[in-house]
Amino acid sequence: MDVFFYIAVAIAIFSTIMAISRRNAIHALLYLILSLLAVSVVFYLLSAPFIAALEVIIYAGAIMVLFIFVVMMLNIGLEKSMEKKWLNPRMWIIPSLLAGILLVVLFLALSNVGSLTENKGDILPKQVGISLFSTYLLGVEIAGILLMAGVIGAYHLSSQNKKVTHRFLEKK
Amino acid sequence: MNYLLIIGITLFVVLSIAAGLIWIERRLLSVWQDRLGPNRVGPFGLFQVIADTIKLFFKEDWVPPFSDKPVFILAPGILMVTILLTFAVIPFAPDFYVFDSNIGILFFLGNSSLGVYSIVLGGWASNNKYSFIGAMRASAQMLTYEVFMGLSLMGVVMMADSFSFRAIVEAQKDCWFIIPQFFGFVVFFIAGVAETHRLPFDIPEAEGELIAGYHSEYSGMKFGMFFVGEYLGVTLISAIIATLFFGGWLGPSFLPPAFWFFLKTFFFIFVFILLRASLPRPRYDQLMSLGWKLLLPLALLNILITGAVLLFLK
Numbered sequence: 001m002d003v004f005f006y007i008a009v010a011i012a013i014f015s016t017i018m019a020i021s022r023r024n025a026i027h028a029l030l031y032l033i034l035s036l037l038a039v040s041v042v043f044y045l046l047s048a049p050f051i052a053a054l055e056v057i058i059y060a061g062a063i064m065v066l067f068i069f070v071v072m073m074l075n076i077g078l079e080k081s082m083e084k085k086w087l088n089p090r091m092w093i094i095p096s097l098l099a100g101i102l103l104v105v106l107f108l109a110l111s112n113v114g115s116l117t118e119n120k121g122d123i124l125p126k127q128v129g130i131s132l133f134s135t136y137l138l139g140v141e142i143a144g145i146l147l148m149a150g151v152i153g154a155y156h157l158s159s160q161n162k163k164v165t166h167r168f169l170e171k172k
Numbered sequence: 173m174n175y176l177l178i179i180g181i182t183l184f185v186v187l188s189i190a191a192g193l194i195w196i197e198r199r200l201l202s203v204w205q206d207r208l209g210p211n212r213v214g215p216f217g218l219f220q221v222i223a224d225t226i227k228l229f230f231k232e233d234w235v236p237p238f239s240d241k242p243v244f245i246l247a248p249g250i251l252m253v254t255i256l257l258t259f260a261v262i263p264f265a266p267d268f269y270v271f272d273s274n275i276g277i278l279f280f281l282g283n284s285s286l287g288v289y290s291i292v293l294g295g296w297a298s299n300n301k302y303s304f305i306g307a308m309r310a311s312a313q314m315l316t317y318e319v320f321m322g323l324s325l326m327g328v329v330m331m332a333d334s335f336s337f338r339a340i341v342e343a344q345k346d347c348w349f350i351i352p353q354f355f356g357f358v359v360f361f362i363a364g365v366a367e368t369h370r371l372p373f374d375i376p377e378a379e380g381e382l383i384a385g386y387h388s389e390y391s392g393m394k395f396g397m398f399f400v401g402e403y404l405g406v407t408l409i410s411a412i413i414a415t416l417f418f419g420g421w422l423g424p425s426f427l428p429p430a431f432w433f434f435l436k437t438f439f440f441i442f443v444f445i446l447l448r449a450s451l452p453r454p455r456y457d458q459l460m461s462l463g464w465k466l467l468l469p470l471a472l473l474n475i476l477i478t479g480a481v482l483l484f485l486k
Contacts, residue, residue: 026243026296033289053278057322061285062315065292069311072296072304124274125335 005045012038025071029064036060050125179260179270186259190403195221197403197445204449225396233392240297247294248390248397254287255404262411263338265421265430276337277329280412281322284367287405288314291369291376294398295386306385309456310376313366316463321363323471327356327478328416341420350417355474357417359467364413366459368405370444372451375459410440 012035019031036059044052132140195210195218202209210217235241261276263269273279288311295307329335331352332343340349350357366373377385387398414420414436423432454462 024240026240026293030243030293049273049275050278053275053282056282057278057285061282061288062318065285065288065311065315068289068292068296069308069315072292072307122274125278 005042008038008041008045011035012042026068029068029071032067033060033064036064047122049122050128051123175270178268182259182264182270183256185264186256186404186407187400189407190400191221191225193403193406193441194224194399196441197448200442200445201449204446228393228396231392233394236298236300236389238299239389240299243293243297244389245394247290247297248394248401249290250293251287251290251401252397252404254283254290255401255408258283258408259411261337262408262415263341263420264433265428266338268430269338272336272338275335277325277335277340277416281318281325284321285318287367288318290398290401291386294390295376298386298389300389302382302384303386303388306376306378306382306388309378310369310386313369313373313375313459316460317363317366320359320463320468320471321367323468323475324356324359324363325416326475327353330475330478330482337415337420340416341422344419344422348417348419348422353417353474353478355470356478357413359471359474360416361413362467364409365444365447366463368402368409368444370402370406371448372453373459374453375456378453380453406441406444407437410444411437413440 015031015035015038019028019035022028022031036055040052040055040060043049043055198220199209199211199217210220213219213223235244258280260270261273261279263272291310291314292307295303295305295310298304328340328349331349332340334340334343343349369376376382377387379385382388387395390398411433414433418436419432420436421429421433423429423435
């Protein structure tokens with residue numbers, strides 16, 4: 001199973017790099033979706049099938065469709081010459097070197113963990129539900145309040161009085 | 173049984189049903205509209221499908237020069253892959269399934285939410301105003317209907333105590349879930365029609381106003397994949413309704429279980445075609461308000477009541 005794990009991880013890293021280096025916004029988003037799917041495979045191999053399914057349904061399925069929707073609406077998929085200037089080596093070479101050093105440190109720290117995909121039995125949806133509504137109840141409720149704020153905000157933004165502009169419907 | 177054999181048989185059966193549906197739909201529509209329909213090629217016009225397929229293979233496969241080529245070519249493939257993958261978790265008979273997953277329903281929901289991309293990307297990559305409007309409508313419609321498509325199945329999951337299709341069928345030994353989960357069934361059926369964007373919910377392609385919507389630039393086998401993909405989607409939703417609400421392969425034992433499964437599936441396929449023959453297309457805002465204002469509260473109420481009753485009975 002370790003082989004599958006490393007293949008999925010390699011695809012995730014490669015597609016994320018492609019996602020941040022594409023100039024065409026839609027192509028970048030497609031690579032990001034691929035990266036999310038690869039992460040979902042990683043979750044599955046770490047014996048968490050429920051989280052893997054939610055990763056596909058919520059992140060790759062719902063949130064990224066919204067992203068693509070907005071990008072298509074604003075029509076920013078086309079190449080802009082401005083963005084070519086943002087991708088010169090002076091901008092990214094030092095941060096990526098520093099991030100590389102951090103990656104090496106992380107590898108060294110994790111090198112004695114042993115096999116990651118050792119099967120300890122799948123974590124079933126029921127167990128996830130029970131721990132969400134007992135151990136992590138506070139977190140669930142805080143997330144619920146946050147979403148409620150989003151719903152109220154969206155309602156407020158969309159409920160402004162619209163002026164009727166049709167000549168037959170206008171009140172005199 | 174051998175895995176590869178099962179996969180091969182499943183693919184063959186499902187693809188033949190989807191292709192055959194093209195003929196079945198045209199004949200049934202003509203019965204309901206008091207005319208004959210295709211009856212010239214072969215017995216009862218059965219070879220019409222083969223003639224159409226051969227024609228599709230030999231048509232020029234034109235990729236518009238103004239399109240985004242890689243995305244344009246990728247889009248029809250996504251549709252076929254996501255729908256065909258979902259058939260893997262559906263049990264056709266007690267011992268005939270590709271794999272029995274403990275996240276079966278979530279696998280189906282995940283695949284159907286990825287299926288949206290084929291239509292959205294196909295419409296965007298065509299770089300054509302009509303296709304683009306079709307893609308816009310498709311993404312809003314399918315995002316909306318996905319929300320309570322998932323929620324409407326949660327009552328079934330609660331009653332069967334599992335996400336696995338096999339466990340759900342076995343939990344219906346005494347009583348099909350259509351009776352305790354009637355509202356879940358209604359919501360799922362409407363959401364299923366919207367997910368496959370069949371008439372009356374074919375607003376993304378609406379040939380009267382958008383020519384063919386998201387696939388108006390497609391030709392040859394790429395168009396064929398969108399076309400067959402739609403029938404595959406109809407077959408898939410019918411098979412899932414039969415499995416989750418009507419007891420799947422369960423039935424009197426004088427006939428094999430697979431027969432009962434296909435009988436129920438075909439019944440719902442015919443209902444899909446009857447819907448197309450009889451209902452007009454709603455306006456776009458009517459579709460949206462039906463979804464958010466009626467079906468979503470209904471699905472949530474169904475979950476609440478099912479949960480309360482199950483807790484009370486324990």
